[in-house]
Amino acid sequence: MTKNNGKIQVFFAGGGTGGHIYPAIAAAQKIRKLAPETVIHFLCSQSPIDANILSKTEFEYTALPARGFALHPVKILNFILNQRKSRNIVSQVLTEKSVIVGIGGYVSAPAVAAAKKKSLPVCLINVDYVPGKSNRLMASKTDKIFCQYQATAGMFTNTNAKIFVTGCPMREEFETPRPEKIISEYNLSPDKSTLLVTGASSGALNINIAMETLLPRLESFADNWQVLHLSGRGKDTRLKDAAAKARIEYRVVDYCDNIWDMYSCADIVIGRAGAVSIAEYTYYRKPFICLPYPYHKDNHQQLNAIELEKAGACLIVEDMKEDRNATAENIWQKLEPLLSNKGIREQMSEKTAGIAKKDAAETIASEILKLA
Ligand SMILES: CC(=O)N[C@H]1[C@@H](OP(=O)(O)OP(=O)(O)OC[C@H]2O[C@@H](n3ccc(=O)[nH]c3=O)[C@H](O)[C@@H]2O)O[C@H](CO)[C@@H](O)[C@@H]1O
Structure with a gap:
């Protein structure tokens, strides 16, 4: 990382999961368009997924040593040391033209602290309905907060920040998807409808x-349907074997870097209810079934989806944790009518009209630049 005196520098700080990094990439791409001279740098976590994602973009990144907090004497000491190390790394590259954008995850804290020590501006991108721990903590040190949902704005009570309800920023590639690329890459039939199953950035074993x-039940739909399943890295082995023997076109892919192309050839999506995934299904107006991640204490994925379910745009299914047969049964009850009836799918798609805010990335990018 070099110090770029004179140029505006925007640092996106956070990571640990795709849901933190991807909205920031969308905002960064827009900043590049609006102010091409801006130096953009990601301060991410050491989690491999961050480097996997960022190495495929035009943006530079540095993985900070900061780790999550754990209540254990040795780990507490390491936590403090790594926070301090991270803060020092960030401190050295900040200039008076720098803005820090917290994007969620424990890495944002030391970056925000370094910026505040130098009285530099700080923003937060918060895509979840219920703000995460790190964003709640950061809020009091923040100048602007960008939320996906209106209700979230009221949950930041400890801040004087200006709050913008922008929606979820989408990467620029979402504007020009190429379904034909997926059809040829995975040898799919252009004449069949496609069910896309996704466990989001880490995969979802229970869904797999x-x-x-x-x-066996999907096989009875093989004349008209095919399945594309994003299993998650390291979570695909058994499923790949089963799919290879299936009497339906069933493709298992561990991760897709051009997911916009996959969405564009899907007729139904089944997935979790992560804040970014939900925004993406809605952006493409896909009928979807979601299974909120059942292991969060605050059940925040359920809340990400609840308004959409009320509007008739999606169906929520309970993931029954260890009782995997019950989860499968719950999915089938909602899926079978959708597979059989195009009218229901079209009705659901109609209900998504106007929900996705297409200018989210542009609003966020221009508000960030105003602070520099
Ligand atoms: C288990 C957990 O704590 N998950 C959280 C995490 O989810 P997670 O990282 O899974 O985030 P989301 O579901 O919101 O987004 C996943 C992102 O990964 C992308 N993708 C996924 C699979 C793939 O093969 N290729 C690909 O590009 C999706 O297009 C999407 O952009 O962050 C979200 C945003 O804070 C939270 O709402 C979720 O609750």
């Missing part, structure tokens, strides 16, 4: 197992 259980 449920789909494996449902394979």
Whole structure:
């Protein structure tokens, strides 16, 4: 990382999961368009997913040593040392033309602290309905907060920040998807409808197992349907074997870097209810079934989806944790009518009209630049 005196520098700080990094990439791409001279740098976590994602973009990044907090004497000491190390790394590259944008995850804290020590501006991108721990903590040190949902604005009570309800920023590639690329890459039929199953950036083992259980029932739809399943890295082995023997076109892919192309050839999506995934299904107006991640204490994925379900745009299914057969049964009850009836799918798609805010990235980018 070099110090760029004179140029505006925007640092996106955070990571640990795709849901933190991707909205920031969308905002960064827009900043590049609006102010091409801006130096953009990501301060991410050491989690491999951050480097996997960022190495495929035009943006430079540095993985900070900061780690999550753990209540254990040795780990507490390491936590403090790594926070301090991270803060020092960031401190050295900040100039008076720098802005820090917290994007969620424990890495944002030391970067925000370094910026505040130098009285530099700080923003937060918060895509979840319920703000995460790190964003709640950062809020009091922040000048602007960008939220996806209106209700979230009221949950930041400890801040004087200006709050913008922008929606979720989408990467620029979402504007020009190429379904034909996926059809040829995965040898799919252009004449069949496609069910896309995704466990989001880390994959979802429970969903994978449920789909494996449902394979025999899906086979009865093989004349008209095919399945594209994003299993998550390291979570695909059994499913790949089962899919290879299935009597339906069933492709298992561990991760897709051009997910916009996949969405564009899907007729139904089944997935979790991460804040970014939900925004993406809605952006493409796909009928979707979501299974909120069941292991969060605050059940925040359920809240990400609840308004959409009320509007008739999606169906929420309970992931029954260890009772995988029950999860499969829950999915099938909602999926079977959708597979059989195009009218229901069209109605759901209609209900998504106007929900996705297409100018989110532009609003966020221009508000960030105003602070520099
Ligand atoms: C288990 C957990 O704590 N998950 C959290 C995490 O989810 P997670 O990182 O899974 O985030 P989301 O579901 O919101 O977004 C996943 C992102 O990964 C992308 N993708 C996924 C699969 C793939 O093969 N290729 C690809 O590009 C999706 O297009 C999307 O952009 O961050 C979200 C945003 O803070 C939270 O709402 C979620 O609750």
